[in-house]
Amino acid sequence: MTDPTTTPRTISARLIAKLESGLAFLSLLCFRRPWIALGILALLTVGAAQAARQRLSLNADLAELLPSSFESVKDLETLKQRYGGIGYVGVVASHAEPDVLRRFVDDVAPRVDALASVRSVDYRKPTQFLRDHALYYLDLDDLKIVHNRLRTRFDFEVAKRNPMMLDFDDEEPPSVDLSDIEKKYEARSDQAWMRTQLDDEYYIDVEKRRIALLAKPSKMSVDLAFSRQIVGEIQQVIQQSEPTHYDPNLQVQYGGNFTKKVDQQDMIEKDLNTGTIVALVLMVAYLLLHFRRVGAVALIMIPLVMGLSWVFGFAAIVYAQLNILTGFIGAILLGLGVDHGIYLLGRFREQWQGRDAAEDAIRIAFGNTGRAVLIAAFTTAVGFAGLGMSEFRAFREFGVIAAFGLLLVVVAYLTCMPALLAVAVRMGWQPRSAKAVQQSLYARLLAKRPGLLLTVFTAFLVFSMPWVSKLEFNTNFRALTAANLPSFQLDSVIDGLLGHSQTPVVVLTENREQSRFVATTLRERKAASDSSTIHLVATGDDILPDQQMEKQTIIQDMRKMIDRLASEKMGPDDRRKVDRMKRLVAAEPFDRQQLPDALGRMFFPDRKDVGDFVLVYSSVDLSDGANVSRFAKEVRGIELPQGGHASAAGEPMILADIFDLVMQEGPPVLIGTVLLIFLTMWVLMGKFWRACMALFPAMVSLVATFGLLGLLRIELNYLNIVLIPVLVGTGVDGGVHMLTRGASLDLVNAADRASVPIFGALATTALGFGTLLMAHHLGLNSLGSLAVVGLAANLFASLVGLPSLLLVVQRWRATRA
Template identity: 25%
Template structure:
């Protein structure tokens, strides 16, 4: 009698039988392979975190970026240190000390740049003020000249309070002095001391600024040398910086808080959250899948069988990733969780069909071969179509996703081979029993409730699909990389804070120009655009109206007199306690008299505030013993006058300014704006917060009209996002074409192919609609959902259509089969695997898991609601036609 099986089926069944009969040797061989694979992977698999290299170098924006990085490498891969302090002096001192420390630290090799710490800007800084601002400074310093002169000679609390008292008395006599700011600042400093905190008096703010800020900021830029072969390339430099802050005691000495951000810190935080997210998701997925398997199979042995098969396949897939790619990236790192969600499907189908047949009490080998025969074809088709869904990523320009496609696509084929090898072998020792099947399952419940009115169900589905199609124009892609990261991370929070500040936004357009004239022309053109806040090139570091400004600076120096430029003595608060207490009392009385006599004067409120504060201070001093009183007065002396020497020294330097031109700019500044190849850099800063996608697009597209060579982060993320969208349109098309061709080849039927695709395309449509309804925009991570769901979702349709076609089942009969149960529990395990990713702190990974889980849910709904009803309607229609034909 001829063999009823084809050559491929005989090979397929022969392999299952061989694995079953030689179970011990098969399992030992698989275990040995797994051990070797794990060891090889642990030694050789790396993590590559340079996200800029995840897109093709041939894309126009990558070409612009390469040119920009070649001309101005100091802007690529940087850390930004943000130091905040209560006063500008404290912020500057802390930044200066930290810069010097890091420059001397071997572990922080690379370029360190502290703009305001440059000697050039300390000398010529006043030239960058407007003439009106310089005139106001001249007026303030002229009025403060007596105070500055007295305190410079005798920087003690007693002398300072004496000068204040004389100024108040002068106000009482009718002189016009601007004392409100200093009185209010002195009161603030004394109150802070009373509350146990420190808020030194800022003399720089008094001299140069009208507005009082609660915090002052300094920036340090670092370009560290990073090793992308290391798991965390920036970990060493970030640790070095934090160790330096502790060693220098910046918080204790200067009340300065340090925050680290910039693209390197953002990448470091993203890698941390992605790694931890994948790790946690893997554990959650494994636990959830184990629970679902137990509910499905009702057998600990069967659960062990599936999990052993799963882990063997995962180890071999990791080894393949090591050989074929050599590393994981921030996206392909999720392959393990995807594998856990998908890798159990083949075993579930095989074991549930085995359990369904086991009730006939046939020999184990015979049952296994029949189960393999019944499920084998659909398993092979599913493995191929799922692999195609992943492989569709590989021809795209998005190499980060292409690597995930290669690894996971091959992983699906490995999973099939391992399942057909390990599961039969383990059935020799842990066979599934017929009693493990549920008598009633959710699939039988669906058969009872959802198959009564198939035409109504199909009509509702059609109307829902039409309504869903209307949402397609509202589908969005989120270009903002920050929205993919953990929002609680220090680097992200700091970066977003800076983005909201138009003057210090770290996202700007970078434009190389071939000549200085072209740079100046671009500067003028871009400055006129409403989308641009300001434009800077090297020419902007040559101050305008220098003659007028230098004259004003000379007038200030002349007003302060030659004694001002003498070295400021460091003098302790040596006056006796009684003398200091007496001057406090005198000052308080003068303030009280002034307030009583001139209540409407603009300075009265500040005078009253200081008078009250001094009264509280005197009460504190009265309650202390002499040593404690002296310690308190010394602390107040330090708070009020500690920053004066630094302020006066910086002012002394600023009053020695000289004329500036491009040739006299320091080399450290010139190299940041003029490359060795002759390019000049132009930076365009956005007028709006481009943390918003629409503002980002407007800014980039407007600037590109004038400068097509635009680079910088805004242009990169916008162009990268558009390239990714195009890549996934291409991937989806390839996945669909590949799936259709595979189905036609293996099913040999156009009708069956269409039946398989209908629920799949409906699920894809509903998933896209869900992104609009639930405000889950596509991004660089979750956009893999659609082509991936095409490969994943087709499995369920294939199993259902194949079972229906080969056993001539529709409706109730189809939903009561082991195939329906296997589809349901496979989908549940897939949803658990993908859904576990949604708990990741990395929002890109979380959105990918959520969107995939939503997609699998819709696949489940369409396969169990739409497909059985469609099959039922087609079957009834076919029967009606046959009856008419037979009657005719």
């Protein structure tokens, strides 16, 4: 027969009892030795804060969201090592006449180029060079056709001058028109990039009166200090050039990778700083209203700040950098952490019977309620740890920091708050007494009409469920950026002036033959599909044509014929064509050393060997995840004849991997996280039904949240999706505390007493996240939107759904018994 003292339920009860007694012992130890406890905690806090200040930084680079083992990350690093900085500082001048704009960039370009931080300046296309050397870019057979036409015209002109040939007077002279040849090459994909260089010598839009100048830095934009330096130096050069002296209306804007990095970093820091200050002010105001004691605010906020310092110290030691997701960990833990302080101090106030019984109040508050706090925090931490299993670096680091961070905040409350209470009580402070009053309207309604409340909540849930299907996931990466900043909006303007994207994908190859093979393959892929994502393909092989010596022989023969033609006797149209032909045949063969700087820098950095990369420009908006994934599939995986495959490098490849990884891992990771939370809750609560009831507010409010998001057209994205375990955690908090109170009181009184701290905890969390709605950064703003909707659903489920369900079930069981 099984020993009843060893059943799983009894073992669980024993563990819970030991946990409660252990927490009571720890809190009493800190209460009895407050100065020793505070001294040790202060040393830990100072050390953590120092580590965070010295080592921790924020890096909003999207490449930081993936593990370094990913091929796209490795390829990007290879690209940086080979060719230095990627991207530009873009300068766009506007609102002046085209001639004024050209003069302005002609003047400022040499000054920008003289900066030590600038590797090169690109503001004029190699238009004249490409036009003058057009014959060398023809295939040998086509050049022979042009030669034959010229020979025919030459023979006609010679014969016409011969006095013996009298019948030429009425004969139409053979044409030297090359329009058919030009049309043929306009349709060729290997000439597409060069055609973008032939319209105007400047990157200018005459109609819209805009012109662009691109400065290529000598380092990478990952170095934030360098990015600030070069952007500042270029802005200073432009300001010293006094643009309004060229035209009073002339305006200058700045864009490009480096400018965007600086602007986004500044916006994130400003939004976070502003949001944190406003959140703290609102939290303090609410805590004053809730506890009616100034000291209560200090008792809650000091351990919270201490715990957050430990969290950032932990992050500094383990990761050294925060990415665009983990950068918000402070705001998230601020909202979650303050809940625990409200629960603990609220229970202490409730148990306070005077200074002589202070230790009893500590024992109950930090033993019983402390157990509920620790169970809720540990369960939420397990949920965060589930994200830590993801291969997606952003999720993994967020999960690890959030899990450990939440537990550190709880440890700060369980140790620091009792010590602070001891000091406060000895100085004569005491909490505002919890007066014995009649049941609240909430409790009376719950006692009389639990079925009605459950019906209302069920109706709310049923109403929200159909809208879940309307919830969308925003795959546009602009949701992660400060896309509303002028430097981000200037991207499309600069791309339009260039005729293509500023930052193509670079396919890395080892030699000219590989480059030619890759370029041909990509062009074939583009031609094979009307839905191809490829716009242009360009390589050094395109601008260094083959068979130049053979072509030179033909061109020299053409020059001799041109020189002997008497163009002054021709009609205006023929004379113009012959004059153009004279310029064409005057060109000489060339190699990479003789290319204009604009071409040489683009295809042969530092005049390195020919053909070690191919530039691929997209025809679709690469800020959209689905588009960038299609583009990556089309550009990647080209098998080389010699074996192996060509690697495609660039930020779009990073974005494609992020999209694919989130789509692949997101659902199973989130489902696994919820299952881990449930299993943990089952173990800690001891009973299956208690675990289900504790999770009830979290699960039903999550369904309601998704429905409300669909109704309000608030989208999930790569950033705010990490709030899902946060919302589960806040729901678990409410459920655990309601059930913990219900174990020692009847359900109505338990709900009545638990409702105030539950409301306070969720309200302060909502205040913390709600301030993000003021953020200009789209990612931060989306966090605030999702949090406010989710916390409102949590509050309804915790204070209406769960207690009414428990009471209905309890009374149903009683009637059956």
